[in-house]
Amino acid sequence: MRVRVCVVGKPRLEYARLGLEEYAGRLRKGRKFELVHVREGTQAQEGERLLEASQGFVRVVLDERGQLVDTLTLHKKLTGWEMTGEKVAFLIGGAEGHAEETRAQAHWLLSLSKLTLQHELALVVLLEQLYRVETIKRGEPYHR
Numbered sequence: 001m002r003v004r005v006c007v008v009g010k011p012r013l014e015y016a017r018l019g020l021e022e023y024a025g026r027l028r029k030g031r032k033f034e035l036v037h038v039r040e041g042t043q044a045q046e047g048e049r050l051l052e053a054s055q056g057f058v059r060v061v062l063d064e065r066g067q068l069v070d071t072l073t074l075h076k077k078l079t080g081w082e083m084t085g086e087k088v089a090f091l092i093g094g095a096e097g098h099a100e101e102t103r104a105q106a107h108w109l110l111s112l113s114k115l116t117l118q119h120e121l122a123l124v125v126l127l128e129q130l131y132r133v134e135t136i137k138r139g140e141p142y143h144r
Helices: 014-030 043-053 071-083 100-104 119-138
Strands: 002-008 032-038 058-068 088-092 108-111
Touching: 002 043, 002 119, 014 032, 014 119, 032 043, 043 088, 043 100, 058 100, 071 119, 088 119
Parallel strands: 002 032, 002 088, 058 088, 058 108
Antiparallel strands: none
């Protein structure tokens, strides 16, 4: 399955750059994975860019109002899409979050936490969870 993570801007904080390098590198080894950075702008502009970057993909919009799931549920959801040949794109908004239009275009609204996460931290958490899902798929012990 092809997975694309579309995110506003490039990480500026050192921990986020390091986390991005670590988990994006791990993910690129195991599956068709790509990371797409879109330019910052107004909330509406960022939304348009994210929607354009995810055209033709099942859109999973990360939003604090989304469904809160555990890792095994995320694994099941991704496996379901994989079985039907779908490509999946995760959309992470900028500092102001997603515009309503972006949320309206989501196939699934996903929350990583009940807490509001800074978008660079959300990127690292998402990549780690995608890697964890990969290890579950391969039957590796990392996911415990």
